Amino acid sequence: MVFNSIVFLLFFPSVFVGNTLLARWPVVRKSFLLAASYFFYAQWDYRFLFLIWLSTLVDWFVGSALGREQRPHARKYWLWFSLGVNFGLLATFKYLGFFVDSANALLETIGLHGNLPSLRLILPVGISFYTFQTLSYTLDIYFRKAKPHHSALDFALFVGFFPQLVAGPIVRARDFLPQLAKNPLPKREDLSLGVYHVLSGLFKKVVIADLLGHDLAQPFYSQPDHFGFFGAMSGIYGFAFQLFGDFAGYSQMATGFALMLGFRLPENFRNPFMARNNLEIWRRWHITLLTWMRDYIYIPLGGSRGSKAQTNRNILLTNLFSGIWHGAGWNFLLWGLVDGITICLSRAYQQMRKTAGFLPTPQDPSWMIWSQRFLTFHIWLLAMPIFRTRNLEHLSQVGRSLTRLHPTSTAAAIPSRGLLLLALALAMTIISEYQGPRIRRFWLQLAPELQGMACASLLGLCGLLTTEGSPFIYFQF
């Protein structure tokens, strides 16, 4: 069951009505939401509910134990137990195949016969997200930033809450559990804003992401040898906006649905393509993952407290971890490494500018702001083919297409619809940066009937343009 499907269109109103009617009885209401969340997840594969339950139970008990236990050794053992279970789940379901294949390849390279057995396991949807959520609970308690929560029901709902269960945003226990404890109800403004986020996210996913993927990204990446420079660039741009539209769209829809149920999820995207340097991109793109990495990997490693070399090492390690989180493949590791390098270079450059007394400000001339954005976007963009391609051979085909002026095949025509959508995506990004708050204020002033009509229009447009229920890219992570 994906958000952009007819089934979900029936599921969510039922949950909304149930959530509203049961508001007076918090325990019943939360139980209802939890049951609905498990039902939602079970539509993918009910067997993987056991993994969520395992992760929930383990971290609930570890959290309780860490709250009681004061001895440093014992606390450490409990933490390692939680880390072991959660990373063990990830290692088994997400990375086992990759490790075994890599070991076999290494053995072959040194002349030995690599025949290690590999289990081809189905990747449970959302495992990378909910394991990080449960880990944030135990890590916060371990580092004494939070106390164990008194309610197992609240904790289970925090882990399994369906809007963010399968593809984020990665919610922190210390942000969400207090909301659950208060039993919040959506206000009129929350409902309107929730609808706005859902529609906006749906438009990004269905109109921008899916169509750009179909028109530009998929044709290019499936046959890069057919394309010349302009076709290659349109494919690379197309994938960048497809990835953004898909992921940001999903996050926004999740935020909207949660808001309509009375809960606030953290912001996950903030117009990343408007960033003026590569450091800033990572404060605007997949914010919850990057802040998780910062708080639980970068800072424990030492952060920026040591020397420049140590700081750069910490940045690279964190980005490598981020890369491998995205997928079990050498291309993801490489992508993480490249991103880490660009961040280190960007940091060094910012340091130089600070020394020279020339830090960027919002009052800088427009040409400077836009040229910085242009450059930042394209530096980030050049790493995208590493993320998208299957292997080195595929990557080199993409690279060769960029050096070719003319396409090698008539099948490499760039559809005008794709270019129009690219222009639309760019326009939306710019408008959102400068007029986003005004648009939201305007929306909040509209009567619910008009909001309903806008929703129906968008649903109609989506029905015209696309097929129902196309999956979200980040489900594979």
Place this chain on the structure above:
Amino acid sequence: MRPALLFFLRFSIGVFLLFAAANLCAQHFHFRWHQVPNHGYLQVVHDFQQNDSPADLVFFGTSAMRNAIVPLVVKEHLQQQLKRPVEVWNLALPGATPEIARFYVDHIFKDHPPRIFVIEAAPFLWDADRKNHPDSEVYWRWFASWSDLLCRFRTMRRQDLPDAIHGRAWGAEALWLQSGLLGHHFSTGPHPAQPWGGVYAPEDLQKQPQKLSVQKQPGMREGLRVGSYALSDVWRQDLQHIAEVCARENTQLILLHPPFYPALRPLFAEGAYETYLDWMQENANQLQVPFLNLQSTIRLQPSMYRDFIHYAPTGANWFSQYVCNLLLPYLNQP
């Protein structure tokens, strides 16, 4: 609690209003969400209704008739003979039943009565002993009205009920009768004309002739045997109603039995086919309607069949020309 529910109610009203308006305007603007999943058969009927020129000849029946008649071939042949323009339509569709035929004369022909209406009179329309007889899922999905549904929901088959509700609220029929409240079967775009006579050429018409063998077509044996001995009174009434409406509209009704592959004959229950023929002839005599039984009159070559009852393109071409000669006298009448 109340503000949330009130918001939800007002929001839903907005959604409903816009969908209802879009649905009601949909037909006017030739607007559909995506292709109606009926291989274009209903689109042909829609085009028939929109056509300004009165139809000279309309064929109706099941997939057998759909595959047997090529309107363009009939049209060209007749135009050569009559030395004047001729409008020919093949509105047959798979799974058609007598009640759908009745729907056509009552609704589709209301403003456009054809000069000649040829209905398939093979057992597959009137006595196919199919799973979808006598209350056809096709009828409930595309043609039944709300009043029909409300009056007959207790006697209709349970499995047809979701189709019926879907068809009334969401389906193409809802668009035609402008009674739809919600719709998701819309699409835009031109519909390319096909030489096979409809706007869409159904995939089955593209197949090449196959070497036929009883043993190789178990599905055919299962689905299309003639089995019942007591033909339904409802169908008799349907036929009578069709004849009456045709008479009232000065439309010549003709019952046409295209020949099926002879090897199918032994598969019928004993005596069933003869009973059917007698029943059809008796009704035709009573209603003073011509019954052209070509099963015993002509024989197509095996290569002209695609399967036991459907013709290959070569068979359809040949049969279409043959039928033209049969129908000429009726077209020559004032």
